[in-house]
Amino acid sequence: MKRERLDKVLANMGLGTRKEVKQLVKQGLVEVDGSVATDPGMHVIPETQEITVEGEPLNYKRWLYIMLNKPPGVVSATEDNLHMTVVDLLPYEWAHKVHPVGRLDIDTEGLLLLTNDGQLSHNLLSPKKKVEKEYFARIQGRVTDQHVEAFARGVELEDFTTLPAKLEILSSGDVSEVRVTIMEGKFHQVKRMFAAFGLQVVYLQRVRMGPLHLDTTLSPGEYRELSEEELEQLRSHIQKNSPV
Numbered sequence: 001m002k003r004e005r006l007d008k009v010l011a012n013m014g015l016g017t018r019k020e021v022k023q024l025v026k027q028g029l030v031e032v033d034g035s036v037a038t039d040p041g042m043h044v045i046p047e048t049q050e051i052t053v054e055g056e057p058l059n060y061k062r063w064l065y066i067m068l069n070k071p072p073g074v075v076s077a078t079e080d081n082l083h084m085t086v087v088d089l090l091p092y093e094w095a096h097k098v099h100p101v102g103r104l105d106i107d108t109e110g111l112l113l114l115t116n117d118g119q120l121s122h123n124l125l126s127p128k129k130k131v132e133k134e135y136f137a138r139i140q141g142r143v144t145d146q147h148v149e150a151f152a153r154g155v156e157l158e159d160f161t162t163l164p165a166k167l168e169i170l171s172s173g174d175v176s177e178v179r180v181t182i183m184e185g186k187f188h189q190v191k192r193m194f195a196a197f198g199l200q201v202v203y204l205q206r207v208r209m210g211p212l213h214l215d216t217t218l219s220p221g222e223y224r225e226l227s228e229e230e231l232e233q234l235r236s237h238i239q240k241n242s243p244v
């Protein structure tokens with residue numbers, strides 16, 4: 001475990017800017033292992049040492065893994081000049097640390113993982129790992145078995161041909177309901193796949209990423225940390241699908 005400056009640890013936990021947390025230390029409000037800290041630059045191991053601020057213990061976590069039920073109208077980014085971002089939905093102590101794993105279009109809802117674990121993020125997005133992304137969609141138009149077969153072969157788009165995808169018809173009519181499972185995450189991919197057949201996606205929700213399913217108790221805009229079991233399932237899935 002690595003040692004870090006005390007003021008950096010406090011700032012990363014959302015207790016203020018580096019300047020503000022230095023004042024907390026100078027005021028004698030911070031203790032490390034029961035002793036008042038006098039130097040904001042002292043080095044600590046936050047995972048193993050007891051740090052309190054105004055008597056309250058600091059619950060330090062180096063890695064964050066957050067499941068968000070992304071609502072429509074919010075962009076999958078850490079900053080944007082025009083729209084609310086997914087990190088704007090999070091508390092300050094999390095928002096400045098994490099990034100979204102991949103993107104959901106602004107009008108797409110559902111499962112979005114946010115983390116500061118760059119390696120896990122890379123593995124989940126790498127085509128080599130073959131991590132499935134499953135969506136529920138409503139389609140303007142009738143979806144047929146011919147579309148199912150075309151998706152299974154891979155859909156030829158202007159700039160690339162998709163990997164084989166699974167299309168399951170839940171209902172077919174003027175507005176069809178389907179489930180789509182892909183292993184890529186290209187820009188507007190699901191919408192473009194249906195558009196190749198003259199069909200329009202009118203509602204799209206991601207419900208699964210690998211073994212991780214959207215928690216149906218989360219309303220749009222709500223979030224929670226992943227459980228240890230969910231995190232272990234993700235890691236095992238990535239390891240299982242790693243090329244030999």
